[in-house]
Amino acid sequence: MNVTKDGFKNRQLHIEDYLQMVSAEQKEYAEVFAHQRIAENNDIITDFQTENLMEQILHKDNLNKAYKKVKSNRGAGGVDGMSVDELLGFLKNNQKQLIQKIKDGKYKPNPVRRVEIPKEAKGEFRKLGVPTVVDRVFQQAITQVLSPIFEKQFSENSFGFRPNRGAHDALKQCQTNVNDGNVYVVDMDLEKFFDTVCQSKLIEVLSRTIKDGQVISLIHKYLNAGVISKGMFEKTEVGMPQGGPLSPLLSNIMLNELDKELTRRGHRFVRYADDCMIFCKSRKSAERTLNNIVPYIEGKLFLKVNHRKTRVAHISKVKYLGYSFYRYQGKCRFRVHPKSVRRMKNKIRELTDRSNGWGNEYRALKLTQFMRGWVNYYGMADMKRLLQDNDEWLRHRIRAIYWKQWKKVKTKFKELRKLGVEEEKAWICANMRNGNWFCSGYFVFQTALNNKKLREIGYPTFTEFYLKACEN
8 A cells, every 4th residue: 555745644643633742852862972971881892883873774675674574573553553564655655754854863753552461360461562563664673783783792591582592492491400400499570571661771771882872862762752542642751662673672681781690690590581580509599699689670770579479489389481390300391380271271262162153164273273383382391191181171172062053953963974873873862952061072972073083174182283292
């Protein structure tokens, strides 16, 4: 879709109609950049040129790469209502003006659209901020240039939002730490991390490495862009929106300060995003570590520690990245945490809801996709028996769907006969007056619509995916 300059102006006016108040334009950091005054450590050494970075960010090749990334990620539009499909036409017509605005320091990012995602805990929500698709492109362009610079500074014990690193790598490092005798952990929980980040501290940390004032100024503008929530504008003088391409990198830059401090103190730790565990040999050592590190986090980094959830515990008592841990013959092994099992079963209930109006083929497809993804993530756990029991329950739910679909006695009799049930048994089964769940568990129906036939019509099992994963 082609979006004209007039269309752009209309979108801007549309946004301004939402705003109940307008935040003052931030002072340009390029004018007052006194690194020696605001940085605690100016001796950061990198192999990258960190001046004139804006030229690299706004380079045609970098912007094209950013556009392709945003395009592939899809996602909903921001407060201006522009979709990803409209993005190319808009950029073709307005790219030069936008780039010039950024160079002149006059570009003003749009507020992000607030989206609340329910957490596992009842009544709690995770606040996401959805930037406009245009802002996503420029945030992605910044991320592409800054990531290689900061990657050289990040800790080997940090695994979240980093290239060629993931949750499985974090879990393997946990396993190594436990196998080395570090069986007590400080299970650290940062309270609403993204909502409570001190922006001035983050800018300070950024400025130690990034010497281009224009880049710092633009990042600060993104932090201060504000939020549209329920039609009302809210300032964002604290925190950073979770949901844009830039946020993961900024979170790692901020929390790398914690990583460096833990390394300096000689601690074994694993951090995935804001989920951090510190490993110790004894409970006393872990308690001492907790008491010593909290003042640093709250007093130096200006982050909030959730004292209710942060605790010292034996490795067998903690949940990390959906897994739990146990020791067998002196070695650390994994289980799927009970909370993760409950979430999985709730998802299956959703996918096999007999009233969702889905066709059987589509339901089988969605179940297959979910199973494959779930096993790929939790495949490190010992869970063969768990999955076998779960498969039995899942097959019962699938049979209940078919029993409900058949409805009439005549249809049930006909379908049972197609499945090879003897005429007399089929008639008795078809005339049962019990509920769908009871009838779907009846021996005759189970035998007729057995595991092999369910597999033939598109319903695999968790166990099948798990055994394949174990082979690989």
